[in-house]
Amino acid sequence: MTQQPPERIFHIATAAEWRTALDTGTYTTSTVGRSLAEEGFIHASRRDQVQGVFDRYYRSLREDLVLLTIDPARLTSEVRVDPVGDDTYPHVYGPIEPRAVLEAVPLSRSGQPETVMSLWLKGMAVRMGIALLVMAIASVVVLLLL
Template identity: 55%
Template sequence: MHVFHIATAAEWELALASGSYTTSTRGRTLAEEGFIHASRREQVEPTFARFYRDVREPLVLLTIDTDRLGVPWREDPVGDDTFPHLYGALSPSAVVRVQPLDRRGGTGSLTGMFVGEMAWRMGLVLGVMLVSGLGATLGRTTGATWGPFLGALAGLALGGAVAWAVSRRRA
């Protein structure tokens, strides 16, 4: 059987280096909680929406093969449902798949996420260049020697400010 766990990419990298994953859930360790929280596949997106939606660092979805676990696990009641809990440190050898999570909690290919992010950034760069060129063109109409330079500088400042504001809102 497979169960799933949402982890930060940084914590998972530490687990790979140390040979042991001990984060129970966001902001809580195995020692504090007594177990590692996991989910069945249909519980992953609701768990992401409730506990991880505002996390800005990269997240990964760990697919855990319960037959490979070296620690006990069981489904425990939580409210009106049950959730899988691992009662000990997770060995990376029990993880059969690691997938990056997008900002909606879905799994996509790393290539697809990279291309999407790069397209977004290139769009911002092209927008700043367009505003800068427009500023230089308008600066030429003043007839001053420094007009095009000052116009381009103003365009860059305006475009950069807009790009910064948009990227902050997107994050």
């Protein structure tokens, strides 16, 4: 009996590869360092599997990553749920068209989805750090000139 794919499947992509897919109209990266042509399918996961996949394969990457939320019903490629070890994972047997991707959310270095608020706070923290550094340098320069 063939298991039906979940209503939504997920795939971790580098931001650069996702931008290329938006330009070309197809996404063909199977997993880190492997293409659809090399692997025969694109690795995907259920939502509950995303963190484990990130920890095993993506944690050491220093590239910006995005989590793609994919609607299998919008794909022209077949999606199969295949056994992998003691679990099953969805695999996409063909390219992923950007129209099938409902959401592409940036991932933090710990593999957690970034929200607009968390991105804003990070940016604000960087700007505050720079402002404090400039004020400290200015203070030292003023003291040296006195």
